[in-house]
Amino acid sequence: MSDTNSPGQPGTGQPGEGSWPEYLTGAERHGATSSGPSGASAAEPSGHGGPRRVIGTPPPAAARTLLAPSGGAERGEVVRELPAEPDDPRKAKTVEKIVAACFVTAGLAGLAFLVFYGTIGVGSITNALHSNLALGCSMAVMFLLLGIGATLWVRHLMPTVELTEQRHPMASTPQERAAFKETFTEGAEASQFVKRPIIRRSLIAATVPLAVAPIFLLRDLGPLPGTSLDYTVWRKGLRLLVYGTGRPITSAEFNSPGSIISVGPEGYLNNDDAMAKAAVTLIKFRPGELVFGPPAKPGGPTVRNTVVPNWTVDNIVAYSKICTHLGCPAALYEQTTHRILCPCHQSTFDATEGARVIFGPATRPLPQLPIGVDSEGYLIALSDFNQPVGPSFWERS
Amino acid sequence: MSWITARRRHPAAGFIVVAFVLVLIGTAYAVITSGAASASSPATVNSAQIAEGRNLFVEDCATCHGQYAEGVANQAPSLIGVGAAAVDFQVSTGRMPAAALGAENERKPPRLNPAQTRALAAYIQSLGGGPPIPSAAQVSTAGANLGLGQSLFEANCAACHNFVGAGGALTNGKFAPALVPSTPTQIYEAMLTGPEAMPVFNDLTVTPQEKRDIIAYVTEVRAEPNPGGFSLGRVGPVTEGLVAFLGLLFFMVLAALWITAKHGKAHE
Numbered sequence: 174m175s176d177t178n179s180p181g182q183p184g185t186g187q188p189g190e191g192s193w194p195e196y197l198t199g200a201e202r203h204g205a206t207s208s209g210p211s212g213a214s215a216a217e218p219s220g221h222g223g224p225r226r227v228i229g230t231p232p233p234a235a236a237r238t239l240l241a242p243s244g245g246a247e248r249g250e251v252v253r254e255l256p257a258e259p260d261d262p263r264k265a266k267t268v269e270k271i272v273a274a275c276f277v278t279a280g281l282a283g284l285a286f287l288v289f290y291g292t293i294g295v296g297s298i299t300n301a302l303h304s305n306l307a308l309g310c311s312m313a314v315m316f317l318l319l320g321i322g323a324t325l326w327v328r329h330l331m332p333t334v335e336l337t338e339q340r341h342p343m344a345s346t347p348q349e350r351a352a353f354k355e356t357f358t359e360g361a362e363a364s365q366f367v368k369r370p371i372i373r374r375s376l377i378a379a380t381v382p383l384a385v386a387p388i389f390l391l392r393d394l395g396p397l398p399g400t401s402l403d404y405t406v407w408r409k410g411l412r413l414l415v416y417g418t419g420r421p422i423t424s425a426e427f428n429s430p431g432s433i434i435s436v437g438p439e440g441y442l443n444n445d446d447a448m449a450k451a452a453v454t455l456i457k458f459r460p461g462e463l464v465f466g467p468p469a470k471p472g473g474p475t476v477r478n479t480v481v482p483n484w485t486v487d488n489i490v491a492y493s494k495i496c497t498h499l500g501c502p503a504a505l506y507e508q509t510t511h512r513i514l515c516p517c518h519q520s521t522f523d524a525t526e527g528a529r530v531i532f533g534p535a536t537r538p539l540p541q542l543p544i545g546v547d548s549e550g551y552l553i554a555l556s557d558f559n560q561p562v563g564p565s566f567w568e569r570s
Numbered sequence: 571m572s573w574i575t576a577r578r579r580h581p582a583a584g585f586i587v588v589a590f591v592l593v594l595i596g597t598a599y600a601v602i603t604s605g606a607a608s609a610s611s612p613a614t615v616n617s618a619q620i621a622e623g624r625n626l627f628v629e630d631c632a633t634c635h636g637q638y639a640e641g642v643a644n645q646a647p648s649l650i651g652v653g654a655a656a657v658d659f660q661v662s663t664g665r666m667p668a669a670a671l672g673a674e675n676e677r678k679p680p681r682l683n684p685a686q687t688r689a690l691a692a693y694i695q696s697l698g699g700g701p702p703i704p705s706a707a708q709v710s711t712a713g714a715n716l717g718l719g720q721s722l723f724e725a726n727c728a729a730c731h732n733f734v735g736a737g738g739a740l741t742n743g744k745f746a747p748a749l750v751p752s753t754p755t756q757i758y759e760a761m762l763t764g765p766e767a768m769p770v771f772n773d774l775t776v777t778p779q780e781k782r783d784i785i786a787y788v789t790e791v792r793a794e795p796n797p798g799g800f801s802l803g804r805v806g807p808v809t810e811g812l813v814a815f816l817g818l819l820f821f822m823v824l825a826a827l828w829i830t831a832k833h834g835k836a837h838e
Contacts, residue, residue, distance in 0.1 A: 417721035426774035504729035507767035
């Protein structure tokens with residue numbers, strides 16, 4: 174805020190230009206100080222009446238100054254008096270009433286908060302809704318009116334005087350320091366801390382475990398994940414169960430081209446920790462839509478951007494649902510364009526080409542889960558994924 | 571008239587006029603767009619119905635889909651074997667006949683009435699079979715398992731359609747539509763036939779009972795109360811955060827201006 178009354182700029186001396194030249198104190202007019210921004214205005218008439226105290230200002234001590242007159246004057250400071258009363262008493266009276274009304278209403282809103290808290294309760298969802306609304310509104314009204322009242326008070330009743338407080342060396346005087354040293358030594362001697370080493374040493378020994386405590390806090394950040402990020406719970410023979418119903422599924426049931434369904438490993442559907450890595454999207458394609466690469470051993474190396482033919486069943490392909498960018502569920506699927514989308518950062522994968530990345534920040538295709546059929550015709554996993562699923566991590570090979 | 575003349579230069583007059591016009595436009599829009607969705611129910615199929623359907627097809631569909639619904643390359647797919655359910659979905663939601671070839675056909679008031687829609691569906695059904703229009707009992711949500719419906723919806727539908735069916739964006743201008751105006755029959759047909767980019771969920775993978783559970787969930791969440799008073803489209807924390815951020819920022823700037831504003835020079 175640029176302000177013509179800034180203490181850095183000597184007062185302009187024009188009457189009415191700023192407010193504080195009118196508030197010059199007797200101290201200045203008596204010549205206690207000669208320097209400072211107020212010098213030019215020293216002759217301005219004060220124009221104020223008796224020493225009536227303004228609410229919120231320091232008490233009318235000796236000369237109604239902000240700084241102690243003795244110390245301040247001695248150190249050659251500017252010592253100013255705060256105005257005794259606002260400019261327009263009638264307006265001030267009005268503002269006083271408004272502020273008081275704000276505060277009283279704020280108090281009533283606070284009471285209403287207590288009443289609402291006691292009467293509405295959170296027994297049901299509807300009650301919780303009403304309770305949230307009532308508590309929030311009453312508290313908002315309370316704080317808002319407190320703020321408005323305080324602001325009105327500051328703006329219309331308190332004086333707008335720029336005050337400068339001078340800084341001084343903070344060190345104590347040599348005498349004070351000597352006295353402190355003497356007291357400290359006396360205390361140490363009197364407490365027998367020096368004389369009785371067994372107490373001293375046992376106390377120090379007692380605090381050693383405290384110093385070690387941070388190590389335990391650090392320990393709780395671990396343990397390191399080890400190889401847990403490299404594997405999922407998928408293994409040979411686990412059936413693919415439809416997420417939600419928990420039903421196994423056959424390739425004959427999942428036979429409509431353009432179909433998609435979320436599946437998880439048998440026995441782990443309700444295990445969120447396992448599903449966080451093992452969630453799989455099953456997609457059925459029309460014959461000829463898939464771009465096949467060379468066959469691969471379950472869990473073995475594959476050719477990027479192609480579908481491993483012997484890991485599919487009847488044009489059904491299983492991809493990890495965990496986006497290779499940051500691990501969101503990449504579960505949006507357009508059956509017309511065969512695109513798998515991740516909702517978080519718009520990574521887009523082409524499902525016909527081994528989930529090749531065609532757009533977005535992901536850098537690797539979604540891993541393909543090797544699937545087959547068991548003796549009863551249900552779809553099963555042939556092994557775990559041949560690579561870690563999900564986002565990159567430090568130790569990922 | 572003199573009353574208005576006397577007040578037309580009032581400081582608030584401009585605001586009042588703007589507010590009045592806004593309310594007028596909003597009301598008119600609401601009235602125009604509130605075309606009631608038609609609920610179609612399957613009726614007995616007869617040859618007369620098929621003949622009527624054939625006439626409607628030649629009139630409204632053959633330009634793009636070919637004289638005998640065989641499809642036109644790079645323009646419109648063959649309709650042989652898509653089934654009555656697909657026809658009923660596309661026509662009752664107004665997506666077909668399409669207004670223009672675009673990224674996606676949007677929902678609009680249907681062009682054909684329910685009886686005409688059933689006739690057209692019967693004709694397409696007669697060409698090559700396909701899933702029929704579900705009956706009212708098939709889409710009834712009485713006694714549905716809402717919890718299972720929610721699980722299935724969240725695992726298979728929510729990624730595109732949002733967790734309360736508010737819809738969302740796809741690629742190249744396509745989008746998953748909001749499910750708010752969809753009737754239970756239309757939701758069932760959409761799952762069964764996979765319109766446009768939507769995948770198919772056939773009756774063997776997601777059984778009819780499970781489809782009813784999903785429909786029950788979709789229709790149930792529409793009636794959920796809004797904890798904050800406004801739904802903001804229910805598209806999630808991004809909108810809510812944005813509204814809260816912009817709204818609060820505005821008021822905080824105003825408050826900061828007021829608090830730090832200079833005094834009036836009352837003593838002058």
